[in-house]
Amino acid sequence: MILTMYTRYASAALLLFMSGQVFSAGVPIPLPASGITLTSSGELYLARSQDPGFLETLAKFSVVAYKRGRTLIVRLTSDYASLPADIKSGLRIVTMDEVYNAPAGFKVSEASRPEVRALLAKVSGVQLKNYAETLVYAGKRSAAQLDLKNGSGNKLAMDAVAGFFKGLGLKVERNCYKVRKFDKECNIIGSRAGASPGSRIILVIGHMDSVGYENAGADDNASGAAGVLEMARVLAGYNSDHAFVFVAANGEENGIIGGYACAEELRKNGLMSRLAWVINMDMISWNKDGVVELETNKEYLEHAEWVSALATTYTTLKPHIATPAWGSDHVPFLEAGIPTYLSIEHWEAHNPCYHKACDTLDVLSWGYASEIVKLNLAVVAGKAGLTPIDIKLGER
Numbered sequence: 001m002i003l004t005m006y007t008r009y010a011s012a013a014l015l016l017f018m019s020g021q022v023f024s025a026g027v028p029i030p031l032p033a034s035g036i037t038l039t040s041s042g043e044l045y046l047a048r049s050q051d052p053g054f055l056e057t058l059a060k061f062s063v064v065a066y067k068r069g070r071t072l073i074v075r076l077t078s079d080y081a082s083l084p085a086d087i088k089s090g091l092r093i094v095t096m097d098e099v100y101n102a103p104a105g106f107k108v109s110e111a112s113r114p115e116v117r118a119l120l121a122k123v124s125g126v127q128l129k130n131y132a133e134t135l136v137y138a139g140k141r142s143a144a145q146l147d148l149k150n151g152s153g154n155k156l157a158m159d160a161v162a163g164f165f166k167g168l169g170l171k172v173e174r175n176c177y178k179v180r181k182f183d184k185e186c187n188i189i190g191s192r193a194g195a196s197p198g199s200r201i202i203l204v205i206g207h208m209d210s211v212g213y214e215n216a217g218a219d220d221n222a223s224g225a226a227g228v229l230e231m232a233r234v235l236a237g238y239n240s241d242h243a244f245v246f247v248a249a250n251g252e253e254n255g256i257i258g259g260y261a262c263a264e265e266l267r268k269n270g271l272m273s274r275l276a277w278v279i280n281m282d283m284i285s286w287n288k289d290g291v292v293e294l295e296t297n298k299e300y301l302e303h304a305e306w307v308s309a310l311a312t313t314y315t316t317l318k319p320h321i322a323t324p325a326w327g328s329d330h331v332p333f334l335e336a337g338i339p340t341y342l343s344i345e346h347w348e349a350h351n352p353c354y355h356k357a358c359d360t361l362d363v364l365s366w367g368y369a370s371e372i373v374k375l376n377l378a379v380v381a382g383k384a385g386l387t388p389i390d391i392k393l394g395e396r
């Protein structure tokens, strides 16, 4: 184990070296791409948003110290105290030993199990697309738009998800955390009990809100919310020793507000300590090269390697691992010490319409999204006992 961890960090250091961005105390650091020379003094900050507008403003106050895939680390060129509030809240101090960003190392392998293959065969790309379509055509889905009488796509999305969960036989709850002018901002939660009252819980989350363009936010994140619904639909055909909580989160684009509210609710209800595993899907349907990114924190690298092994055994995906985590609904759970990862499209080649009005349905790949849903179901099958509910022909 220690040797394995050492090898991982050695390879991360090698990557840093290869990219020309070497960090060593007290030594000037040349950055060939930009021609800027930095000293290693001063704090490093992780960008917790990659919204194009945020990055444009951030560039006025900082220089890039490290950039690979989802990991953007900057040094400030202005005093932290003088930064605009939204830039401050989008940064956190980071150290380079938190950073790992490379294809999975394939340190472990997983044998193929026929019963898992049977489970994964139930995933439907058509169903995924149908769920996503319903959300996209709800209209403007930003939680911030809930107080506009004519722009309540967010409310329609909440209602639609609640209807889908109910149709799957789940217990439906509105985890409302903010009152808007004409409505309440809520996460929609569908849950089912496990074999006993104290059963461990697997929580699957994906945000249903968007940045607010009309009939957009298809990849970000109608696709991930559809993934949550599809996992709930497939698992409805199975009994399990584990309880399941499926969350369509709200307000993610306004600072992971729904994700934090959900974590708080679980803490209040004494359920947080029963969480065995959390799976997040955010942007799972733009495919350039078949790579899936698994993002977590350093302490869960081994878990990410295990998920990567499942990807190789059960899917066509090529896994890439990134730490540390930022900017989606897995973060509140990582901060609570729960093993958690984000599954997301390859960030080096991510959707060019990210946070733009052109993030529409027509360019998405539901075959690729299906592979990511299959991977996450393989993770569930690796953690929970699942028994198919035997429905004889004609019973339902």
Ligand SMILES: [Zn+2]
Binding pocket: 207, 220, 221, 252, 282, 283
């Ligand atoms: Zn998103």
